[in-house]
Amino acid sequence: MTVITSAHSPDDFRQRVLLCIAAIPPGHVATYGQIAMMAGHSRAARQVGTILRTLPSGTPLPWHRVVNRLGSLSLTGEGLLRQRRALQAEGIHVDANGRLDLTRLRWQP
DNA sequence: TGAATGACAAATT
DNA sequence: TAATTTGCCATTC
Numbered sequence: 001m002t003v004i005t006s007a008h009s010p011d012d013f014r015q016r017v018l019l020c021i022a023a024i025p026p027g028h029v030a031t032y033g034q035i036a037m038m039a040g041h042s043r044a045a046r047q048v049g050t051i052l053r054t055l056p057s058g059t060p061l062p063w064h065r066v067v068n069r070l071g072s073l074s075l076t077g078e079g080l081l082r083q084r085r086a087l088q089a090e091g092i093h094v095d096a097n098g099r100l101d102l103t104r105l106r107w108q109p
Numbered sequence: 110t111g112a113a114t115g116a117c118a119a120a121t122t
Numbered sequence: 123t124a125a126t127t128t129g130c131c132a133t134t135c
Contacts, residue, residue: 010132032117042118047132049116054133066116070123074116083116114134121127 013039014051021052024065027090028107029100031069049074062086071102 016039024030032045041047052063064086068074073083073094084094094100 014132033119036117041131043130044132045117046115046130047117050114050132051116053116063116068117069119076116079116112135115132117130119127119129122125 008040013041013044013047016040017048017051018061021061021063021066023109024062024107026062026065027092027105029065029067029071029087029092029102029105030107031102032066032074033069034107035066045069065090065107067100067102069102071100071105073098 017035020035020038021030032048033042035048036042036044039048048066052066055061055063064083073080075083080098084098087094087100092100092105
């Protein structure tokens with residue numbers, strides 16, 4: 001029988017990240033590092049971005065509510081435009097530099 | 110299997 | 123605040 005149940009496998013971390021992002025309330029944002037810390041790896045902020053990048057199109061996950069620690073969008077090209085549009089649709093103002101007011105919008109559970 | 114890549118963060122300058 | 127350097131680790135080649 002293949003039980004395994006490695007509580008710290010990369011795949012498990014991925015699931016935790018997805019759950020944390022799904023829990024971000026509309027109108028608020030969280031940082032990559034914040035998600036990583038909630039998922040159990042305070043230094044895996046980069047992997048959060050990697051995981052989001054590998055998401056299938058049409059995912060119900062509010063991935064646009066995840067920004068970097070400066071409160072700016074780390075995406076480039078079309079992804080940046082889509083995220084900015086999705087945030088504005090929730091009432092979050094994003095300036096021309098792709099930045100928003102983290103002190104006001106940061107999700108604090 | 111090993112090396113390169115990257116939707117980050119912290120410390121330093 | 124911005125630019126550089128270093129550490130981190132899942133994903134890709």
